[in-house]
């Protein structure tokens with residue numbers, strides 16, 4: 225069993241839906257929403273929250289810095 | 299064991315990553331997925347970690363990053379096209395205690411500003427130069443830059459960049475490896491080429507940028523020069539994800555990553 229659980233919080237209104245975080249995530253956690261934000265972008269969200277290990281790869285590759293990453297030891 | 303909920307994880311004490319406090323609240327105007335944003339982010343993180351924000355002066359270019367001064371909560375000057383290293387030279391010489399850096403695109407640094415680039419590096423000014431190479435003039439709509447790859451289609455090379463005509467007469471010239479060129483100059487202390495297309499690349503680029511600032515802060519003489527091979531997905535006419543892949547397949551063979559020079563010594567490959 226995983227020793228850590230992670231979670232991300234995306235600033236949905238500032239996300240540009242570029243998908244770079246999806247490629248960066250080693251655990252397939254993130255997808256783009258069917259819905260759009262106020263600027264018309266399909267924003268990123270945790271589609272598979274249980275899979276997140278809090279590695280922060282998404283956060284450090286997001287060009288717009290809109291992801292906060294949390295990590296908790298189990 | 300009780301099920302752990304998202305609320306349990308999303309607590310201030312569990313926060314492991316958020317953008318630097320040295321970035322203002324202003325959203326970047328860059329296209330979705332543009333590497334300029336990532337480079338801004340890691341520069342801000344480095345300046346925050348080094349604790350030099352109150353004595354840092356950045357010099358922004360003409361190009362997509364022209365408004366970089368809006369995004370960093372540090373002092374900034376906006377230079378005329380290509381003149382950022384000259385501007386940075388003046389600032390550093392008048393204020394040797396300030397931490398001075400220039401931020402430029404490939405059109406700015408390797409086309410109109412080649413003169414300033416070469417002579418600043420040759421004089422060995424004690425500054426940090428950040429060079430974002432996306433192989434194109436992004437801001438003005440995707441014209442060929444000196445760094446454009448052979449065969450790459452741009453607004454001014456619609457059939458692809460052709461260095462010479464088939465009979466050998468000159469045409470668009472060859473991709474300019476300006477970073478190799480300036481590494482040859484005695485004034486450059488640290489010269490490195492990095493990228494920001496993946497988490498691993500971002501970590502390496504951040505380490506390199508940190509070193510490039512640390513050298514300056516420790517008053518080690520010489521220019522610290524960091525090239526970042528980046529994307530311009532809008533003018534490459536690809537999605538951001540495809541552009542990052544294309545960059546690895548096409549840009550990196552011409553602009554390979556790694557240190558070119560350290561402590562004034564060329565690194566043999």
Ligand SMILES: Cc1ncc(C[n+]2csc(CCOP(=O)(O)OP(=O)(O)O)c2C)c(N)n1
Pocket residue numbers: 359360361362363379402403404405406407410430432434435436437438443530
């Ligand atoms: C003296 C002068 N000549 C030309 C221009 C037009 N111009 C603006 S940005 C630019 C090139 C920008 O390309 P680059 O430096 O690669 O930056 P990018 O947008 O790709 O980041 C040019 C030619 C100008 N603003 N000033």
Ligand code: SF4
Pocket residue numbers: 234238239240241242243244245246267268285286287288289290291331
């Ligand atoms: S990398 Fe950032 S801006 Fe792009 S989709 Fe992910 S969260 Fe949104």
Ligand code: SF4
Pocket residue numbers: 230231232248249250251252253254275276277278279280281282283293
């Ligand atoms: S923290 Fe790591 S595992 Fe979690 S979403 Fe981000 S990249 Fe994926």
Ligand code: SF4
Pocket residue numbers: 327328329332333334362432436437529530531532533
């Ligand atoms: S035009 Fe190119 S360099 Fe400029 S913001 Fe868009 S993707 Fe970035």
Ligand SMILES: [Mg+2]
Pocket residue numbers: 403404405430431432433434435436443
């Ligand atoms: Mg450019």
